[in-house]
Amino acid sequence: MTFVEALETAKDTRDRDAYIARVKAAVVRELSVLDSSVEIHDTHYFNHSAIPDLVVSWPKERGERNIYLRHSYEAIAASPSDAIDKTLDPVVLSLDTRHVADVTPGIDRQLQASPRALVTDPEAIDVLLNDDRRGSPLAGLVRANFIRGGKGHIDRPRAASLVGLNPTQLEGASGGSLVADLIGTSFSEDAAARITRTAQLVAVAMGEFPEQELGEPSALIGGKLSLAELRHLLPWLLNQPRAIANDRFWAYVGGMMSFADLEKIRENLEGVDVSPLIRANARRWSAKRAYLGLSTPVEGDETYLLRSNHWSFSTGALGIDIGESRLLLADNGKLIHARGGSSSATWLDIKDSLKGLKLARVELHGIRRSVTINAEQSDDVSGDVDEVTESLDDDYFVGEVAVRFSAPGDEPGSRDVDVLFGKSLVSGSKGAALADLVHLATSVLKFRAPLTDDQRLALISGVGESQT
Template sequence: MTVTDFSSALHAAFDAPDPREAVNRIKNVVANELSQTDARATVKKTDFFNHSFAPDLVLSWPNERERFVFLKSDTRPNILRDDVEAIRKHDPIVFVLDPVVENPLITDETGPPVRSDDTLLADARGMEVLIHSRHAEPVVGLASSAVLQGGRGLLTAREAETMASSVAAGFNGAQHLDTASTAAAVTEISGHFDQRRTSRLLRFLGAVWVGSGGAVSNFPGEQDVTGDLDGTALEFLLELPPIEDYEFWRRIGRPLTLESISQLRVDSDSENLQYLVGSNLDVLHARACRILERQQELGESETSEFRWNIEREMLSLRGSRSITYFAAKVDELKVDAQEGDGISLQELLRRAEQRRIPISELELATPTRTVSYATVNRDDVAHDEELLKLSRTFSSTAYVQSAVASLFGSRPLVCDFPSRTGKGRTTAKFPLGAFAPTALSLLTSLTTGEQEALARVTRHYVEEQRQAALFSIDAIPTRQVSGSAPNLPSDRNEIEP
């Protein structure tokens, strides 16, 4: 909706013959304008209109405080000043239906000083500038969201244009370590948002600055920008046009956890999500996974590629024939298993051999018998002659129900084949870079193309391990399984069983 469209819709609303219907239409027009400014906001209409103390609209967000919106049609400075003074204790948004020509928050030298607070006085033109700017520069969407949550001061077209251009230039400046443009954005942000939103926006710029290779000490401004990115800021970063910089995403992602990523709301086609997860496979740890079969959707191209996705509040790895969900705890797997039979012993040994995965114990079952087979020292049982002899005594209906694989030589991964679920025994967790290919290789039968695609989607984990091994012989464990990724120290402590 352009300013002209907004004005036309507003005039049409005022012309409604029924006064109550006119009020409802006016609120709908403004609510639509606010929703376009921040699609994450929930806009609720109240039973009041142009009231001195009761809001016309209420904005809300998950885990954020509500914000009142008061609609005003009289733009005379003295009237507006009195209206703002009466409600400013709520730190509201005063949305003026006509353009604001003169700032009523500024008095002359003989008048009383204007109290500094977090009230936002805005008109439709200012909101429209933010709406159009976020389409041209997606990063402005972060600022427009922050405006509704904690914007302060005056927001007309001129202020909105300055804010949008400054935030866009500041993001570009932080990417290129341009001190001047980044400092200008810091100044602009500090003057137009409350303390909480100022801190968030500056942490966002600071994270981009550090992700681009800059030192925290050189970030312009006196504010503390060392905190982690909040979910909203990270979501906006992921929705930006692709940033094809492995080191950038690696620096951004070091403080993240699987739990924090799983809470993000990101489009399934986000290329930046692929970079973020793929660059941090060594610090994102999971304890459990579950694999479901899937059919290719209508219009979906036939490919064996795997892509990271977030759905049902879980990080997943989607392929052409399956989707694998990962969780930090077993009870956080929010999908029901597709129960089936186990697999044959020969099939298990074939899958384990493909990736040289040691199997320390397993359970065979027929309709009437169950046999558990294990080694004392967690050795690989795959080539035990005794096991092979035992399997021959069973009928062709014998299936492997579960098996325990040893990752990194010490952490047991329990694979349940009927439910295609893998989980660490006791408190064992695994980096996704090792967990994903191991679980998929054991719990499913991968084609050659899928094996190659799985190697590509986890390539940064493998490349990082190999690169470190060239310079740090001590980092390689003494007992390694040929063909598997070496176990190197990550930036956080592993949880041992």
């Protein structure tokens, strides 16, 4: 049932109280579908000249908007310009789309008095909700920002133009085109920037602006991508072959978000191959945990061991299959449940897998004595460990070892990461680069059958041998 049909059904009563309750219920339903994050408060007034009918807000965000319901466009055009509170960027919704008279002058007068107000109707909302381009990231952001940041008179034709936005019509991503003007006149500054930025990113990802040098000062809108932008942009782009092949684009996007952001929208990416993002940002992004466990069959797929390996959110945490093992990465520690146990490895078993790494701490447990060696005066205690194990006649087991890496990306300093053999876990309280977590998990934790350098490189860069 469309919004127009729902309102017609709601109005089909002679009981005033039932009429009001049913109309408001229909409006609330449609607004909630339009923006699932919105909270709607009923003021228990209806069609009052100055008091709104509904107030909308967004959890954990500042700001709200008043919703005024009016019986018709004629009623909106005829009302005094100062009848509604303009401080909260009001939304005025006509419950009827039929025009008995020319209402444009009256609506223009209202918008001149309140330039950030939104005047709209059920047909416009139906266009937004029922357009056949629901998969488009631009159409999704237009819907998500309509109540939050829409302004001006958005009727059915304008709504159709907004959900049909084509990012390739942006002139060199400069924002000076008719498309950018349409966005700017239909949304508040923040919402317009989000939608325009998504349009620019889509165009760049699809190779529409080959002259655009990513990462250099340009007309591209920078900054941090919001979770709303990521929810609409990434699932769509990660299913576009042309975008997937654009390696420079994924590195550029990686600078506008974090691995923690990706993890927060994991439900929107369930089963999607996110390898382009991970491989382009494995040395820039950080996470706090890596876990190496068994790869479980996919239901209905008995040949899961032969399937193509790729990074995906299929068990909550991000993971990739490595033969019969599955490697998981997480910034949110609750997404990874470590194996219970107290197993350990002998120093002789793991020393080769630690070559070339800086050791910050090693706990050696022998039959006759135990020794803990910490890097208090140096960055690396590898030599001290060799000296102890070679000079003392004992067989040493290692329950855990701490490895020191440079901080991810351009961050200063270093990070210590613990390898916990009994839990099959790699853990860094301050986080470490994804590439470093992968290195420890696939070489030190997997010391009995470590991956080769080429196999490990294939996991984090797409270059090298396929892993087995």
